[in-house]
Amino acid sequence: MSAPQHRIDTSPKVSDEIRQTTCYMCACRCGINVHMKDGKVAYIEGNRDHPVNKGVLCAKGSAGIMQHNAPSRLRKPLLRTGPRGSGEFREISWEEAMNTAVGWLTEIHETAPHKLAFFTGRDQSQSFTSFWAQHFGTPNYAAHGGFCSVNMAAAGIYTMGGAFWEFGQPDWDRTKLFMLFGVAEDHDSNPIKMGLGKLKERGARVIGVNPIRTGYNAVADDWVGITPGTDGLFILALVHELMRAGKIDLHYLAQYTNAPVLVDGETGLLLRDEDGKQLVIDRITKKPTPFDQKGVRPDLSATYRHAGVTHRTVMAHMADRYLSPDYSPDAVADRCGVPADRIRAIAADLARVAFDEAFELDLEWTDFRGESHKTMTGRPVSFHAMRGISAHSNGFQTCRALHVLQILLGSVEVPGGFRFKPPYPKPVEAHPTPHGQGRPGRPLAGPHLGFPRGPEDLQLDEKGKPTRIDKAFSWENPMSVHGLMHMVISNAHAQDPYPIDTLFMYMANMAWNSTMNTSGVIEMLTDRNDDGGYRIPRIIYSDAYSSEMVAYADLILPDTTYLERHDCISLLDRPICEADAAADAIRWPVVEPDRDVRGFQSVLIELGARIGLPGFLNEDGSPKWKDYADYIVTHERRPGIGPLAGWRGEDGDQAGRGSVNPDQLDRYIENGGFFVEHIPDNAQYMKPWNMDYQDWAVKIGLFDAPQPFLFQLYVEPMRKFQRAAEGHGDQQPPDHLRDRLKQVMDPLPIWYEPFEQTLVDTDQFAIHALTQRPMAMYHSWGTQNAWLRQLHGKNPLYLPTKLWQQHGFKEGDWARVTSAHGEITVPVAHQAALNENTIWTWNAIGKRKGTWALSEDAPEAREGFLLNHLIHELLPAKGDGLRWANSDPITGQAAWFDLRVRIEKVAAPAEAQPAFDPIKSPVPTGPTTLKWKVGA
Amino acid sequence: MTDLPAQTTRKLGLVIDLDTCVGCHACVISCKGWNTENYGAPLSDQRPYGDEPMGTFLNRIHSYEVQPDTGPAQTIHFPKSCLHCENAPCVTVCPTGASYKRSEDGIVLVNEDHCIGCGLCAWACPYGARELDQAEGVMKKCTLCVDRIYNENLPEEDREPACVRTCPAGARHFGDFADPNSAVSQLVEKRGGIDLMPELGTAPVNKYLPPRAKDRWDDESLLAPLLTPVAKEPSGFLSWLDKALDKLPGGSA
Amino acid sequence: MHPAPSVIIFTTLSGLGFGLLFWLGLDSTPPTGMVAFAFFVIAYALSVGGLLASTFHLGRPERAWRALSQWRTSWLSREGICAVAALLVMAVYAAALVFAGVHLAPLGWIGALLSLGTVFTTSMIYTQLATIPRWNSPLTPALFLSLSLAGGALLSGRVTLGLSLLLLAGLVQLAWWMRGDRAFAQSGTDLGTATGLGDRGTVRSLAPPHTSPNYLMREFIFVIGRKHAQKLRIIGFVLMIVLPVLLLALSFSHWLAALAVLCHIAGVAVCRWLFFAEAEHTVGLYYGMR
Numbered sequence A: 001m002s003a004p005q006h007r008i009d010t011s012p013k014v015s016d017e018i019r020q021t022t023c024y025m026c027a028c029r030c031g032i033n034v035h036m037k038d039g040k041v042a043y044i045e046g047n048r049d050h051p052v053n054k055g056v057l058c059a060k061g062s063a064g065i066m067q068h069n070a071p072s073r074l075r076k077p078l079l080r081t082g083p084r085g086s087g088e089f090r091e092i093s094w095e096e097a098m099n100t101a102v103g104w105l106t107e108i109h110e111t112a113p114h115k116l117a118f119f120t121g122r123d124q125s126q127s128f129t130s131f132w133a134q135h136f137g138t139p140n141y142a143a144h145g146g147f148c149s150v151n152m153a154a155a156g157i158y159t160m161g162g163a164f165w166e167f168g169q170p171d172w173d174r175t176k177l178f179m180l181f182g183v184a185e186d187h188d189s190n191p192i193k194m195g196l197g198k199l200k201e202r203g204a205r206v207i208g209v210n211p212i213r214t215g216y217n218a219v220a221d222d223w224v225g226i227t228p229g230t231d232g233l234f235i236l237a238l239v240h241e242l243m244r245a246g247k248i249d250l251h252y253l254a255q256y257t258n259a260p261v262l263v264d265g266e267t268g269l270l271l272r273d274e275d276g277k278q279l280v281i282d283r284i285t286k287k288p289t290p291f292d293q294k295g296v297r298p299d300l301s302a303t304y305r306h307a308g309v310t311h312r313t314v315m316a317h318m319a320d321r322y323l324s325p326d327y328s329p330d331a332v333a334d335r336c337g338v339p340a341d342r343i344r345a346i347a348a349d350l351a352r353v354a355f356d357e358a359f360e361l362d363l364e365w366t367d368f369r370g371e372s373h374k375t376m377t378g379r380p381v382s383f384h385a386m387r388g389i390s391a392h393s394n395g396f397q398t399c400r401a402l403h404v405l406q407i408l409l410g411s412v413e414v415p416g417g418f419r420f421k422p423p424y425p426k427p428v429e430a431h432p433t434p435h436g437q438g439r440p441g442r443p444l445a446g447p448h449l450g451f452p453r454g455p456e457d458l459q460l461d462e463k464g465k466p467t468r469i470d471k472a473f474s475w476e477n478p479m480s481v482h483g484l485m486h487m488v489i490s491n492a493h494a495q496d497p498y499p500i501d502t503l504f505m506y507m508a509n510m511a512w513n514s515t516m517n518t519s520g521v522i523e524m525l526t527d528r529n530d531d532g533g534y535r536i537p538r539i540i541y542s543d544a545y546s547s548e549m550v551a552y553a554d555l556i557l558p559d560t561t562y563l564e565r566h567d568c569i570s571l572l573d574r575p576i577c578e579a580d581a582a583a584d585a586i587r588w589p590v591v592e593p594d595r596d597v598r599g600f601q602s603v604l605i606e607l608g609a610r611i612g613l614p615g616f617l618n619e620d621g622s623p624k625w626k627d628y629a630d631y632i633v634t635h636e637r638r639p640g641i642g643p644l645a646g647w648r649g650e651d652g653d654q655a656g657r658g659s660v661n662p663d664q665l666d667r668y669i670e671n672g673g674f675f676v677e678h679i680p681d682n683a684q685y686m687k688p689w690n691m692d693y694q695d696w697a698v699k700i701g702l703f704d705a706p707q708p709f710l711f712q713l714y715v716e717p718m719r720k721f722q723r724a725a726e727g728h729g730d731q732q733p734p735d736h737l738r739d740r741l742k743q744v745m746d747p748l749p750i751w752y753e754p755f756e757q758t759l760v761d762t763d764q765f766a767i768h769a770l771t772q773r774p775m776a777m778y779h780s781w782g783t784q785n786a787w788l789r790q791l792h793g794k795n796p797l798y799l800p801t802k803l804w805q806q807h808g809f810k811e812g813d814w815a816r817v818t819s820a821h822g823e824i825t826v827p828v829a830h831q832a833a834l835n836e837n838t839i840w841t842w843n844a845i846g847k848r849k850g851t852w853a854l855s856e857d858a859p860e861a862r863e864g865f866l867l868n869h870l871i872h873e874l875l876p877a878k879g880d881g882l883r884w885a886n887s888d889p890i891t892g893q894a895a896w897f898d899l900r901v902r903i904e905k906v907a908a909p910a911e912a913q914p915a916f917d918p919i920k921s922p923v924p925t926g927p928t929t930l931k932w933k934v935g936a
Numbered sequence B: 001m002t003d004l005p006a007q008t009t010r011k012l013g014l015v016i017d018l019d020t021c022v023g024c025h026a027c028v029i030s031c032k033g034w035n036t037e038n039y040g041a042p043l044s045d046q047r048p049y050g051d052e053p054m055g056t057f058l059n060r061i062h063s064y065e066v067q068p069d070t071g072p073a074q075t076i077h078f079p080k081s082c083l084h085c086e087n088a089p090c091v092t093v094c095p096t097g098a099s100y101k102r103s104e105d106g107i108v109l110v111n112e113d114h115c116i117g118c119g120l121c122a123w124a125c126p127y128g129a130r131e132l133d134q135a136e137g138v139m140k141k142c143t144l145c146v147d148r149i150y151n152e153n154l155p156e157e158d159r160e161p162a163c164v165r166t167c168p169a170g171a172r173h174f175g176d177f178a179d180p181n182s183a184v185s186q187l188v189e190k191r192g193g194i195d196l197m198p199e200l201g202t203a204p205v206n207k208y209l210p211p212r213a214k215d216r217w218d219d220e221s222l223l224a225p226l227l228t229p230v231a232k233e234p235s236g237f238l239s240w241l242d243k244a245l246d247k248l249p250g251g252s253a
Numbered sequence C: 001m002h003p004a005p006s007v008i009i010f011t012t013l014s015g016l017g018f019g020l021l022f023w024l025g026l027d028s029t030p031p032t033g034m035v036a037f038a039f040f041v042i043a044y045a046l047s048v049g050g051l052l053a054s055t056f057h058l059g060r061p062e063r064a065w066r067a068l069s070q071w072r073t074s075w076l077s078r079e080g081i082c083a084v085a086a087l088l089v090m091a092v093y094a095a096a097l098v099f100a101g102v103h104l105a106p107l108g109w110i111g112a113l114l115s116l117g118t119v120f121t122t123s124m125i126y127t128q129l130a131t132i133p134r135w136n137s138p139l140t141p142a143l144f145l146s147l148s149l150a151g152g153a154l155l156s157g158r159v160t161l162g163l164s165l166l167l168l169a170g171l172v173q174l175a176w177w178m179r180g181d182r183a184f185a186q187s188g189t190d191l192g193t194a195t196g197l198g199d200r201g202t203v204r205s206l207a208p209p210h211t212s213p214n215y216l217m218r219e220f221i222f223v224i225g226r227k228h229a230q231k232l233r234i235i236g237f238v239l240m241i242v243l244p245v246l247l248l249a250l251s252f253s254h255w256l257a258a259l260a261v262l263c264h265i266a267g268v269a270v271c272r273w274l275f276f277a278e279a280e281h282t283v284g285l286y287y288g289m290r
């Protein structure tokens, strides 16, 4: 008997319409197809034509529908009625909200703009928010880069004009050996996965260097479970081995880097000609010659005696340093927790693949010296690294070391190696210097954030005191090119260097997971003066959701979700380019808000106009822009260059440069929300030196003139700071910082111990404690997402086998974890594939009760926890009465991963400690059942 | 109709590459999204904003640790959805005929209009591939995106399962295992694809590609020549440099 | 396995009910009139009550009738058919006895066979599951049948027969436990075969797919301490077998017999709870449990 098989419709209608825009759940910014049914969002998938994700989509992106519809969305502007932190608010109209903000800000703008500190977090419109702050005239603006990964960005720019992540990527199609340092997920999250997939398909080898073996490190063929904070040593030992064996790319070093440049034997500065060009000795003429002359054959080993001083090449200085036995594998093995043999094996394999498996691509090109080449040499070795090496107090130098390693192998910007994404590479010279000095009522002369060339670019007043509230660009961290968002609240509370009036923040959960010392920061935000007023008098905050930070602000400007507003992912900012193309993108309201909320950028535009910021008004005093969409289309940074590069010119037929096109946004929408311009084939590699690339970059408006440059193995600006610390020049650091600056501002990469462990008793605090990002959660936002929070609703503390056994832990146990600064009590779990002195947990899963529209018994609020309670923004006191930031001494990058702890087994408490009182929620709790289906 | 077809014309299924899966859960959520909006009842969530949230998912990612005899432990991310077994015990136990295996392509489906939600098929499945939706009271399972793979309203290139389309690492492959020349058959052949719990005789169609051997540090003696020192001291290094530069094209010698 | 009350009630009560129907159907000198009425009411209350209870665990009880369609492959379907047939046949048989005082013996035999068949098919629902090695054995139908027959015998007042059947059921139960405790290990299925990673080393679950329990964990993973289980086994066995045997063997009184029956039912319920609670499903392996 066989009844007929059940019949189903295998061709059901998928949707009424697809609207293509850009995902927002992380800085990767993939293209998405939003399927609409009955005007509602029905399903989100990746856009196959998009340069970033080519159709794939991560868990967060696919869960966008739950993000967009989250019950935690704020609904109306809020004015605080209870004390800070209570969560008691009154809903107000936008009219009242704007009047309040305008009232607070206008006065400061006209009298003392520095009393406004405007800091933005997960901001994807920094070129606009910084423009606003610049016009406000406050020196106090930055985004979150200072606590995020400025070490990586700055080290890359100073060394080679760009770093990893959105600056560049491995040549996934050709690389054969890929080494990944300290990455759990990164910003480039889909492209890294797609790239790993390509390597796997080809059977290429992946080496993961990470104390923890999960995610990318789990699929790595070989795992190096390094001791946290020691990558610099490990990398320099590889450098030692490669140099000793002569396995370095001499041609590349001589032609494209400052390895042959002469270092002044007296000053340590680079020798230059009258035009400021770095000098090399030409092997043919044996004479000092500007590096960029046609036919020059720079000598790597030359010495040059002049006026009684011997000048040697950068390469010679490197030989002196790195051939020293101090950098031998045997010398570093114990500290790194990596056997010396393994370090040698890796060095040998790097050498083998870079040189024995080198290949030529038939791509003709002309270099900046005017010489033509028939081919490009491929070195199929590539690297990628992120916060694992950058979020330490020795992170800048470690990142530098890695860049130097890849340059020595000749594998940057070559086939098979690491490739930049436009507008990178961009040397320091092409970046602005920092600006901060303004007059009330006037804009700053330039952008806040820039790249100091030397002490003259520091932001200090006549007395040498920092002029910025975060003390960026001060002697404490001279090259803090992204500012120090993690110090803002702490410094404002300490009124050091000065008190401020209004703290204005956007999209940063600074009362919770994005801050160090969470409990301390909560106290600072609620602390009062003797007169009963708050120590930080006014806080304005824009969030889209009911986050922890909302409760600590006085005025809340509720934002839309990413599907309800215009945004632009601009080449002026952090674009979505790939190594073979320049690209930018937009977001547009694929649905209209169903609440009384407004896109924050549009709010800023209105605020700017109403406060009377010069750049925001026409001659006649009328507002320059109606809203952000209007700004995106009509604003010009330089003539012909605006936020969007696509479809410029009146007819929309110009790419990169061109006059304003009023239909530009429509053209983007027609094209799927993005614009791509491919790099010509022979300009695909060797970009810093390839005139075809340089000319192309000028043509599409990335630069105004070609700017070829040498990779800087030796970073001269650092030497300038170091020299100042040695007593040269009129800008002098305070005495207590001299020794540190002399040590850390070394123009060649060095390694020094992470600060925290030099200050605590490492017998007592023997364990390293880290966090990782879960691939399926974005910081605190994922928690409000009904689908994602089921994946990561709590976060155990993972312990390695040694500690697990030593303390007799069993499944379900809890531990008290103590640092020099604080303690937490949390659930533990066992993981064998873990460095034996390291413990870790997922980042930002723990939540405060009463937030994110969750019920108060949500696991995130009972068992979830933050490691941040253990991490202080200041180092343990040294007894000198000074506040030493827990940051990299060069860039100010927050040293999250320097944390040292001890653990003990304790009886399970009722909930993870510390536990906080619930916050009164400004939104109702979400429903108890979800059956989400918008179509019939 | 719970007789299993004696044989199916095609054998559609997935290959999951454990050497490549990074455990990102992208496939989990795209599956949730597609199947909430499409085939049958939406995949519901209980206490979505409360304690112990629990929802219906047709695909989940486990994480395992393997400790070999020597060398460090390995982490393996392990996706699991219905394997569309040839010998599907979930089908034969079903009392209503709601569960069936399609004779044309071997996809195992539940006719939600006939399902009584007895749960027996979930008991019979060794792999945990079936979930009784708590709101709808019917059995849900991976449909192999039967409403995508033949869907004429989708562009040709999108006629593949949602999880396959979205997987950023390319760790999931979809195809016909009845055809020995199909890409999936070839992959299984080349990489030694395996069955889960073969001893139970379910004959899964989906195959898993085992992780490649790991942490095989090459024998030092093979590598040693690559690291033969050119010099021990900086001065020796510089004279080596000088000679080596001479040998480069365009060098002075 | 999650010991769902509906299923425990169902198997316990319907086992007894159909056991009683079996003996009533076989009886060569069955009661008639009010006495028959009383017996049949008890039998139907138990069997129908059990069946009704079983529908509580259905997601869509209103469609339960569909369960009768797949007798060719599905033991659950067969059980449904057997149960309905047994109840219908026995209804006619009972009506004849109660209202007409007529003994339709062949109908009784058919009904008895169907009743036993119902118990057997019920047991096969569990027995057939290779996913639960503890159940996957011929001893499972033996256990269900012997208990049903013993319980039915007790209920129908067949003391001597009941006694020996009880002892038999007790033996089967002990054997079932002994085998069951080794069954999972002997099945050859472990996390190594479940993941295919077993030949690389020892496999351990590092993290579950979701941080809160899901349907699978709720349904298939029930962790019960070994000591606790042993205690319950003793309690269950004493109630189910030892006490009834003692009570019946001591002396015959209706009160003691009633007490013996109650003890037995309670004991069966306890053992049925253990039947589920102790059963390990292969799905548990994926979650690092058994």
Ligand SMILES: Nc1nc2c(c(=O)[nH]1)N[C@H]1C(S)=C(S)[C@@H](COP(=O)(O)OP(=O)(O)OC[C@H]3O[C@@H](n4cnc5c(=O)[nH]c(N)nc54)[C@H](O)[C@@H]3O)O[C@H]1N2
Residues within 6 Å of the ligand: A121, A122, A144, A147, A148, A149, A506, A507, A508, A509, A510, A513, A514, A515, A542, A543, A544, A545, A546, A547, A548, A549, A559, A560, A561, A562, A600, A771, A772, A778, A779, A780, A781, A843, A844, A867, A868, A896
């Ligand atoms: N222990 C530990 N702590 C860390 C780190 C770590 O590794 N370990 N990492 C640090 C790093 S690198 C970073 S970048 C920070 C990140 O930390 P945050 O910058 O605080 O990131 P989120 O938690 O994503 O919070 C951003 C806020 O933006 C809000 N938001 C989301 N969408 C929108 C929107 O569309 N509009 C507006 N206006 N608001 C929105 C969210 O609701 C949330 O309140 O965390 C830091 N904290």
Ligand SMILES: Nc1nc2c(c(=O)[nH]1)N[C@H]1C(S)=C(S)[C@@H](COP(=O)(O)OP(=O)(O)OC[C@H]3O[C@@H](n4cnc5c(=O)[nH]c(N)nc54)[C@H](O)[C@@H]3O)O[C@H]1N2
Residues within 6 Å of the ligand: A026, A027, A148, A149, A181, A182, A183, A184, A185, A186, A187, A188, A189, A209, A210, A211, A212, A226, A227, A228, A229, A230, A231, A385, A386, A387, A388, A389, A392, A770, A771, A772, A773, A774, A775, A776, A777, A778, A779, A897
């Ligand atoms: N899904 C998801 N994606 C994100 C984010 C998110 O929240 N969720 N956040 C975005 C943001 S703001 C950022 S900054 C990026 C950060 O992306 P990642 O750089 O991947 O940052 P983390 O997750 O903090 O991972 C740091 C990694 O470094 C390792 N590590 C720590 N110390 C050391 C060390 O000393 N040496 C080595 N070798 N490794 C070490 C840790 O084990 C961990 O694997 O991710 C972005 N992308």
Ligand code: SF4
Residues within 6 Å of the ligand: A023, A024, A025, A026, A027, A028, A029, A030, A053, A057, A058, A059, A060, A061, A062, A189, A190
């Ligand atoms: S990686 Fe994921 S979250 Fe980030 S933009 Fe792409 S899809 Fe969105």
Ligand code: SF4
Residues within 6 Å of the ligand: B081, B082, B083, B084, B085, B088, B089, B090, B091, B108, B124, B125, B126, B127, B128, B129, B130, B141, B202
């Ligand atoms: S995996 Fe489970 S549900 Fe899928 S066909 Fe096999 S037995 Fe049935």
Ligand code: SF4
Residues within 6 Å of the ligand: B093, B094, B095, B096, B097, B098, B099, B110, B114, B115, B116, B117, B118, B119, B120, B121, B122, B138, B139
């Ligand atoms: S739950 Fe539905 S599909 Fe499964 S066996 Fe029961 S009736 Fe069949």
Ligand code: SF4
Residues within 6 Å of the ligand: B030, B031, B032, B034, B035, B058, B059, B081, B082, B141, B142, B143, B144, B145, B161, B162, B163, B164
């Ligand atoms: S094939 Fe479709 S239903 Fe099955 S797991 Fe993949 S997305 Fe889910």
Ligand code: SF4
Residues within 6 Å of the ligand: B020, B021, B022, B023, B024, B025, B026, B027, B028, B061, B077, B079, B166, B167, B168, B169, B170, B171, B172
């Ligand atoms: S999407 Fe791909 S890589 Fe991510 S968990 Fe699924 S199978 Fe693994």
Ligand SMILES: [Mo]
Residues within 6 Å of the ligand: A147, A148, A149
């Ligand atoms: Mo970050």
